[in-house]
Amino acid sequence: MRYHIDTIPVWDALKPDGECPLCFLRRRTEHLMVDRYLGASVMESDTRIQVNEKGFCPAHQHMLYAKQNRLGHALMMHSHMLHTQKKFAAYLEQATAAAREAAGQPMLKRLTRRGGAGSGDAARGIQALVDSCVLCESVDDNMKRYAYTFLHLWKTDEGFRKAVKASKGFCMKDTALLIDMAREHLNPAHQVTLLEALSELAEQSFNRTAQDLEWFTLKFDYRNADKPWNNSKDALERAVQKLRGCYIGTDPARDA
Ligand SMILES: [Zn+2]
Ligand SMILES: [Zn+2]
Incomplete structure (x- = not known):
């Protein structure tokens, strides 16, 4: 299609x-x-x-x-x-x-x-x-269109590939969507470069988020009360997004 x-x-x-x-x-x-x-x-x-x-x-x-x-x-x-x-x-x-x-x-x-x-x-x-x-059905149709566009850009635009590699990656749900759509719309060579990038982004972003989340839990220990939060204040929300593809805290798309 x-x-x-x-x-x-x-x-x-x-x-x-x-x-x-x-x-x-x-x-x-x-x-x-x-x-x-x-x-x-x-x-x-x-x-x-x-x-x-x-x-x-x-x-x-x-x-x-x-x-x-x-x-x-x-x-x-x-x-x-x-x-x-x-x-x-x-x-x-x-x-x-x-x-x-x-x-x-x-x-x-x-x-x-x-x-x-x-x-x-x-x-x-x-x-x-x-x-x-x-609504779920319409949203899914739209997401296939966006994923298709993403793959088109991945295939044709070096600048886009660079921007993706420099990003914070994807949630698991959308990683699955990209892999699934790529089977149909990317040739095997492009699938390899995409999957390599997705794997690397997944490893980096899961490590980073898990680390932040751990520090978030450690901050509840009174001995750490005066230590800085670093990047862990919204680690719970970000971890849930990585795992489930949903926003439980601030909704960045509400007024977008
Ligand atoms: Zn729904
Ligand atoms: Zn996502």
Whole structure:
């Protein structure tokens, strides 16, 4: 698959000098989309259909809620709820029918028959309703586009390769994204140079972050109370970002 290439946001994401430029792009995309969903676009039928169908995951519900547009959020939840209630009821009916059918069977048959699949499928169906998120899907699509652009720059721009190598590296989540996209979009020779750089950045940045994090924990010892924090004040937040690709502290993309 080919993606539209827009190199400026990828270059810009390297500038904040954070722990992962792709995390920054993901977070910025999430903010833009949350604003869009709460804004006029929710009235567009395409968006409305998608929201009704998929809803939002807990993390994105929190983001929507934090934007303080209760009416926009409530309007989306109202139509999503009406839409979802029908499917929820159908799964409950399916599970009840399967249980009733099983209850009517003699004991031995009840243990061996496939009747349980009916309620198992229903439980999985309900779980799928809970797991879907229209925003996660859109953000993932956007991140593939950014990763594709990143790989294009890696392939074609010596200055970009230098800037990446001088950066603080990537989180594990986005390292996986880059490796996965590179399999499809980079030739083996370029994959080698990228993987060598990713390995080196991972080693350096994990060592640095782990060291900062250790000093952060040691600062809780009263004997170290008067010693300087060095770079460890935000080590916990940075460690979580490296490991999980999320911001638990300051959100650098909120006003970006
Ligand atoms: Zn990341
Ligand atoms: Zn989501």
